[in-house]
Amino acid sequence: MPMTSRQSTERMSRGLDAPICLTWELTYGCNLACVHCLSSSGRRDPRELTTSELFGVVDELEAMQVFYVNIGGGEPTLRPDFWDLLDYCVDHHVGVKFSTNGSRITTRAAERIAATDYIDVQISIDGADASTNDAVRGRGSFDVALSAMRNLADAGFAGFKVSVVVTRHNVDQLDEFAALAASYDAQLRLTRLRPSGRGADVWDDLHVTAEQQRVLYRWLLDHPDTLTGDSFFHLSALGEPLPGLNLCGAGRIVCLIDPIGDVYACPFVLHDQFKAGSIRAAGGFTKVWRESALFTELREPGSAGACASCGSYDACQGGCMAAKFFTGIPLDGPDPECVHGHGEAALLAAAAGRPASVPGHTRNGPVPISIGRRPA
Amino acid sequence: MPAYALHPQVGLRPERFGALAYHYGNRRLTFLNDEKLVIVVQTVHEYDDVDGALAAAEVPEDNWPVYRVALARLAESEVLTCR
Numbered sequence: 001m002p003m004t005s006r007q008s009t010e011r012m013s014r015g016l017d018a019p020i021c022l023t024w025e026l027t028y029g030c031n032l033a034c035v036h037c038l039s040s041s042g043r044r045d046p047r048e049l050t051t052s053e054l055f056g057v058v059d060e061l062e063a064m065q066v067f068y069v070n071i072g073g074g075e076p077t078l079r080p081d082f083w084d085l086l087d088y089c090v091d092h093h094v095g096v097k098f099s100t101n102g103s104r105i106t107t108r109a110a111e112r113i114a115a116t117d118y119i120d121v122q123i124s125i126d127g128a129d130a131s132t133n134d135a136v137r138g139r140g141s142f143d144v145a146l147s148a149m150r151n152l153a154d155a156g157f158a159g160f161k162v163s164v165v166v167t168r169h170n171v172d173q174l175d176e177f178a179a180l181a182a183s184y185d186a187q188l189r190l191t192r193l194r195p196s197g198r199g200a201d202v203w204d205d206l207h208v209t210a211e212q213q214r215v216l217y218r219w220l221l222d223h224p225d226t227l228t229g230d231s232f233f234h235l236s237a238l239g240e241p242l243p244g245l246n247l248c249g250a251g252r253i254v255c256l257i258d259p260i261g262d263v264y265a266c267p268f269v270l271h272d273q274f275k276a277g278s279i280r281a282a283g284g285f286t287k288v289w290r291e292s293a294l295f296t297e298l299r300e301p302g303s304a305g306a307c308a309s310c311g312s313y314d315a316c317q318g319g320c321m322a323a324k325f326f327t328g329i330p331l332d333g334p335d336p337e338c339v340h341g342h343g344e345a346a347l348l349a350a351a352a353g354r355p356a357s358v359p360g361h362t363r364n365g366p367v368p369i370s371i372g373r374r375p376a
Numbered sequence: 377m378p379a380y381a382l383h384p385q386v387g388l389r390p391e392r393f394g395a396l397a398y399h400y401g402n403r404r405l406t407f408l409n410d411e412k413l414v415i416v417v418q419t420v421h422e423y424d425d426v427d428g429a430l431a432a433a434e435v436p437e438d439n440w441p442v443y444r445v446a447l448a449r450l451a452e453s454e455v456l457t458c459r
Contacts, residue, residue, distance in 0.1 A: 067387055067398035067400070068398070095398075095400055097403075117385070
């Protein structure tokens with residue numbers, strides 16, 4: 001029987017010959033210092049891939065028929081060879097979606113992006129107004145992002161993404177985010193706050209409450225066109241499954257290449273335990289994806305562990321591996337944000353042993369922002 | 377019966393379960409979970425109509441109605457274009 005479906009199939013979890021969703025962080029350098037940065041970015045790393053190494057990765061992706069890459073950082077546009085890399089990707093039939101804080105999306109850059117179908121852009125904001133956003137992303141960052149959005153819209157580039165990490169302080173602005181995106185003819189993308197990188201330091205204060213999770217779940221069901229990177233699949237345990245893939249894709253359909261060429265199971269687990277190899281080793285990325293011991297293990301059927309007796313396991317699959325790992329919960333334990341409340345006890349028992357995310361590239365000196373409550 | 381062709385902006389990647397189709401224009405990913413369907417999608421432009429492609433791919437005639445519906449869906453999601 002033929003089937004066409006954008007939903008998951010059981011076969012998917014056993015791994016694909018090439019990733020569907022490959023995140024490629026080009027640099028640890030960033031001109032912002034967001035409090036929840038997954039990769040603890042700030043300073044560039046002297047070991048970052050050279051331009052010719054970047055091109056070599058693209059050659060491999062073309063041969064593997066990877067349709068597109070999600071480029072990020074750090075702030076990827078800070079690399080002087082960023083635009084050359086985009087051209088190289090397009091010339092080699094690898095589509096690009098890149099995430100940026102917008103600081104380099106000038107009128108000219110926007111026109112360049114609008115000129116090709118193969119490039120998509122994601123502008124990050126974490127509040128629907130300057131005070132909510134800037135408390136997380138730094139002073140002035142909201143206006144910078146809006147100016148980038150205006151440049152893209154003026155260049156006639158419809159459908160770019162406005163990307164928001166949902167937090168305790170912005171979760172009541174979902175309608176405002178949707179309206180903001182619509183006003184630029186853009187699409188809203190919401191993702192889950194992970195306790196990874198510097199996010200580990202702020203997760204306790206910023207992650208959404210149990211009640212907010214229920215509101216978010218209903219909002220997502222009411223707005224099925226909202227992009228999520230399928231990151232809220234743990235909420236599917238509340239009832240009707242959310243649209244998209246309701247499983248952890250780490251090492252199966254997703255992985256991360258970091259700025260120095262190390263390959264991790266997903267963008268949220270920059271830690272030695274989830275490092276599968278390096279693109280600099282013999283066999284390159286292809287060999288890491290197809291043969292690494294870590295990815296082979298991740299593709300084995302998982303154990304439900306502590307969640308085996310829970311009736312919702314089929315819906316949430318035990319939640320997010322990274323969220324568990326960086327909050328000190330065993331990987332076969334419940335998600336720290338388990339909608340049935342099983343995460344809270346697990347967190348209490350585990351709080352002593354939270355692993356540090358490595359490597360860190362936070363700039364020296366204090367991060368010039370503090371987390372504030374959104375003004376009433 | 378309509379005549380189809382793979383959309384020029386769609387890339388097709390073989391996988392163990394069938395194939396993945398990615399549309400570079402609307403950026404949608406579609407799973408083709410059947411090897412015969414993949415063959416039909418790859419060769420349908422060579423035939424005057426869908427049935428010719430189904431016959432050539434050795435799809436049993438009893439299954440043709442299901443394949444016709446699947447192909448129509450692929451046309452709706454712009455994996456295929458109508459010629």
